[in-house]
Amino acid sequence: MIRKEMIAMLLAGGQGSRLGILTADMAKPAVSYGGKYRIIDFPLSNCINSGVDTVGVLTQYQPLRLNTHIGIGIPWDLDRNIGGVSILPPYEKSDDAEWYTGTANAIYQNLKFIELYNPEYVLILGGDHIYKMDYEILLDFHKQNKADITLATYPVAWEDASRFGLVITDENKKVLDFEEKPAKPRSNLASMGIYIFTWKVLKEALIKLKDQPGCDFGMHVIPYCHNNGAAVYAFEYNGYWKDVGTLAAYWESNMELIDLVPDFNLYEEFWKIYTKSDVSTAQYLGEHAVLSRSIVGEGTEIYGSVYNSVIGPEVVIEEGAVVSDSIIMQGTHIGKNTKVNKAIIAERAIVGSNCELGVGEEADNKEHPNIYCNGLVTLGEKTVIPDGVHIGKNTVISGVTTPEDYNGGWLPSGESLRKAGEHA
Amino acid sequence: MRAIGIVLAGGNAPRMKELTNKRAVAAMPLAGSYRAVDFALSSLANSKVQKVAVLTQYNSRSLNEHMSSSKWWDFGRKQGGLFVFTPTITADNGFWYRGTADSIFQNIDFLRDSHEPYVVITSGDIIYKLDFNKVLEQHIEKKADITVVCKRLGKCEDTSRYGIIGTVEDGRIISFDEKPDGTGIDPLVSAGIYVFRRRQLIEMLERANEEERYDLVRDIIIRFKDVKKVYCYEHTAYWRNIASVNDYYYANMDFLNHDIRDYFFRQYPDIYTKVDDLPPAKYNAGAEVRNSLVASGTIVNGKVENSIIFKQVYIGNNCTIKNSIILNGVHIGDNTYLENCIVESRDTIKPNSSYTGEPGKPRIVIERSDRYQL
Numbered sequence: 101m102i103r104k105e106m107i108a109m110l111l112a113g114g115q116g117s118r119l120g121i122l123t124a125d126m127a128k129p130a131v132s133y134g135g136k137y138r139i140i141d142f143p144l145s146n147c148i149n150s151g152v153d154t155v156g157v158l159t160q161y162q163p164l165r166l167n168t169h170i171g172i173g174i175p176w177d178l179d180r181n182i183g184g185v186s187i188l189p190p191y192e193k194s195d196d197a198e199w200y201t202g203t204a205n206a207i208y209q210n211l212k213f214i215e216l217y218n219p220e221y222v223l224i225l226g227g228d229h230i231y232k233m234d235y236e237i238l239l240d241f242h243k244q245n246k247a248d249i250t251l252a253t254y255p256v257a258w259e260d261a262s263r264f265g266l267v268i269t270d271e272n273k274k275v276l277d278f279e280e281k282p283a284k285p286r287s288n289l290a291s292m293g294i295y296i297f298t299w300k301v302l303k304e305a306l307i308k309l310k311d312q313p314g315c316d317f318g319m320h321v322i323p324y325c326h327n328n329g330a331a332v333y334a335f336e337y338n339g340y341w342k343d344v345g346t347l348a349a350y351w352e353s354n355m356e357l358i359d360l361v362p363d364f365n366l367y368e369e370f371w372k373i374y375t376k377s378d379v380s381t382a383q384y385l386g387e388h389a390v391l392s393r394s395i396v397g398e399g400t401e402i403y404g405s406v407y408n409s410v411i412g413p414e415v416v417i418e419e420g421a422v423v424s425d426s427i428i429m430q431g432t433h434i435g436k437n438t439k440v441n442k443a444i445i446a447e448r449a450i451v452g453s454n455c456e457l458g459v460g461e462e463a464d465n466k467e468h469p470n471i472y473c474n475g476l477v478t479l480g481e482k483t484v485i486p487d488g489v490h491i492g493k494n495t496v497i498s499g500v501t502t503p504e505d506y507n508g509g510w511l512p513s514g515e516s517l518r519k520a521g522e523h524a
Numbered sequence: 525m526r527a528i529g530i531v532l533a534g535g536n537a538p539r540m541k542e543l544t545n546k547r548a549v550a551a552m553p554l555a556g557s558y559r560a561v562d563f564a565l566s567s568l569a570n571s572k573v574q575k576v577a578v579l580t581q582y583n584s585r586s587l588n589e590h591m592s593s594s595k596w597w598d599f600g601r602k603q604g605g606l607f608v609f610t611p612t613i614t615a616d617n618g619f620w621y622r623g624t625a626d627s628i629f630q631n632i633d634f635l636r637d638s639h640e641p642y643v644v645i646t647s648g649d650i651i652y653k654l655d656f657n658k659v660l661e662q663h664i665e666k667k668a669d670i671t672v673v674c675k676r677l678g679k680c681e682d683t684s685r686y687g688i689i690g691t692v693e694d695g696r697i698i699s700f701d702e703k704p705d706g707t708g709i710d711p712l713v714s715a716g717i718y719v720f721r722r723r724q725l726i727e728m729l730e731r732a733n734e735e736e737r738y739d740l741v742r743d744i745i746i747r748f749k750d751v752k753k754v755y756c757y758e759h760t761a762y763w764r765n766i767a768s769v770n771d772y773y774y775a776n777m778d779f780l781n782h783d784i785r786d787y788f789f790r791q792y793p794d795i796y797t798k799v800d801d802l803p804p805a806k807y808n809a810g811a812e813v814r815n816s817l818v819a820s821g822t823i824v825n826g827k828v829e830n831s832i833i834f835k836q837v838y839i840g841n842n843c844t845i846k847n848s849i850i851l852n853g854v855h856i857g858d859n860t861y862l863e864n865c866i867v868e869s870r871d872t873i874k875p876n877s878s879y880t881g882e883p884g885k886p887r888i889v890i891e892r893s894d895r896y897q898l
Contacts, residue, residue, distance in 0.1 A: 131788070134803075134804070135803075135804035136803070136804050136820075140836060162664045174595065175801075183604070286758060297811075304815075322535070358806070360808055360809075366803035366804075367803055367806070367821070367823065372801050373803075374801050377799060380557050380558075380797050380799060380800075381555075381556070381557060381785075382555060382556025382779075382804060382817040382818055382819040382820075382832070382833075382834075383556045383782075383817065383818050383819075384785060384816070384817050384818075385813045385814065385815070385816050385817075385818065386814070387814055387815045388814070390812070390837060391807040391810060391813055391824075392807060392808075392809050392811060393807065393809050393813055394806075394807050395803070395804040395805065395806045395807070396804055396805050396806075396807065396818075397804045397820075398557070398804070398819075398820050399789065406807075410804075411804075433832075
């Protein structure tokens with residue numbers, strides 16, 4: 101007989117449109133992070149480190165990269181005889197075929213998957229945060245309080261509280277009320293989108309709410325349970341927790357890793373973060389290489405200078421190139437004497453020689469001022485930049501670009517340049 | 525592929541000095557993130573050999589730990605897979621492996637129970653990349669009994685650590701001198717890689733055992749070279765064996781050469797190794813690193829030049845490290861000076877220390893590990 105005390109359901113279907121060009125071809129949880137990881141590595145590693153060995157990963161938007169990354173779960177020791185990791189895309193049923201219309205709807209459509217493991221508790225996770233958390237402590241808290249639902253919450257600064265979904269609790273951490281982005285917050289405990297449900301309670305609610313359009317945990321399921329007398333508790337988490345949902349937050353969170361002793365320490369021996377890595381070669385630093393305040397992935401070759409940057413695996417930075425305050429992902433090539441300033445360059449891009457990225461006046465991005473901001477230059481996966489061009493701030497480029505695309509050798513600040521194709 | 529593989533990884537090399545106090549030569553760390561045996565195992569895996577036995581004996585803890593899972597070389601299979609054979613006492617044998625031939629003989633059931641017609645035997649302490657299919661092709665084409673992979677060495681100052689292939693006619697080996705004293709100009713040496721017909725090998729091993737002879741090269745290959753057809757397969761790409769501290773030092777330093785790195789790590793096929801789940805290497809303010817290899821999990825605060833820094837090394841503030849090899853997990857305190865050294869793994873080097881070896885004669889630094897490994 102199969103029986104698991106708690107299984108995890110990881111919601112990884114979202115696009116993450118605020119990451120702009122980075123999520124053009126992959127879901128947000130598959131985006132690279134910290135020189136060798138992908139965002140989903142954090143919740144997956146937390147699961148196995150917490151003893152949760154059965155994880156359903158719900159995918160929908162652009163799942164290829166996630167599928168190849170997760171495989172059968174070997175890097176996380178999630179290749180199990182019973183349980184392990186399963187990828188759960190939406191599927192056609194005999195009477196209808198529907199996409200996942202909301203977070204709770206996605207779980208509802210996989211009711212049978214959960215039933216297979218006969219769990220007592222179900223852990224609901226998102227795939228867009230960077231944190232280390234012991235879900236076993238959360239479960240202990242849930243059991244101690246004889247709760248039906250436990251929400252993980254995070255204390256935010258009072259002045260920011262009105263940007264979050266907040267919970268109001270009594271002195272025993274029992275939830276009395278919810279507030280969604282209130283003008284005058286009564287609490288500073290923000291919901292992290294991490295829940296433990298007693299399976300019986302969740303199952304009943306999901307079936308009751310099955311016809312609710314876009315059925316969502318925060319908007320429908322939890323209020324429904326709460327109104328019907330379920331015991332809802334709030335667990336207060338005080339460790340590092342970072343939303344990397346926007347390009348600015350993503351850039352900032354990467355940059356925090358290069359601090360002397362970062363708040364989020366990847367070098368601790370316990371609570372390791374696992375990832376699938378296809379390279380294990382040491383990195384090579386050339387005769388004239390200069391490196392300061394940076395982290396660098398495996399198999400990378402650096403002949404130029406790198407300051408305050410996060411460099412992924414198998415990157416080549418040629419002689420005379422200067423990279424500062426930037427994130428450069430796997431397999432990208434930076435040409436000779438090119439200057440890269442405050443840029444996010446996605447995987448396997450080719451930047452020519454004698455270019456300058458991130459120069460010129462500040463100007464808001466004309467198409468998406470809320471996505472491409474903070475002066476960042478963002479290059480999509482497999483972008484090609486020709487030799488000798490200058491690229492302004494708050495810009496985005498994708499595809500194979502040629503010198504003709506740059507008027508007088510310039511792409512001014514605030515412009516977007518999207519071309520077809522990718523290099524071989 | 526129609527061959528099974530055997531990796532000879534039991535040996536100790538006295539010329540490796542203190543470095544083998546901790547591990548067998550086949551487990552020596554190489555090029556920042558590999559171990560010597562990875563090269564043999566990867567070549568076998570890339571040649572699609574399905575079933576591989578690694579014979580270990582001397583100080584095999586590190587080696588066994590490295591191979592505790594066979595999935596890194598894609599040997600985690602139901603059909604075949606990776607077998608690690610250490611000597612055991614049985615009803616009719618109470619000996620350690622008395623030599624290379626004896627080590628295979630003691631596991632002769634592995635040969636008997638296989639159905640593949642050929643056996644590839646490779647040493648576990650050589651650095652190379654080879655497609656065994658090509659060797660086997662020539663073996664079959666020449667109707668050879670034994671094929672010995674050979675390599676031309678260029679200038680050789682000390683032939684006493686090689687098997688010198690003396691005369692070759694039409695690829696057939698006429699003379700084979702095991703470890704003669706002296707020097708040689710462009711000698712052809714045995715690369716420590718052999719192909720046998722499986723049944724032939726079983727017969728030869730049984731016979732050698734009856735006569736109480738235990739060495740694969742001396743008592744089988746050299747002994748039968750006149751009566752059996754022993755052919756040479758010349759390997760022209762990179763090859764190096766690790767038999768002494770100097771070999772080990774220069775084998776590592778070779779990877780500072782762009783072409784060699786490119787050959788091993790960027791060109792098909794890849795070399796595989798156990799994955800350690802370490803974070804990316806980190807360079808703090810004050811780090812100055814030139815012409816060096818640095819592996820993951822390492823934190824650099826000081827100066828590094830012409831050196832190989834292995835995994836999870838910590839280099840303190842204001843240190844200078846030149847022409848040195850720092851093995852896994854070493855902690856180097858502030859203001860330390862190291863030149864021409866090999867620092868043993870998990871050492872703790874106290875602040876303000878200084879160690880200098882001579883150029884071409886690296887000094888082995890062994891210090892106690894006096895910190896708690898979390």
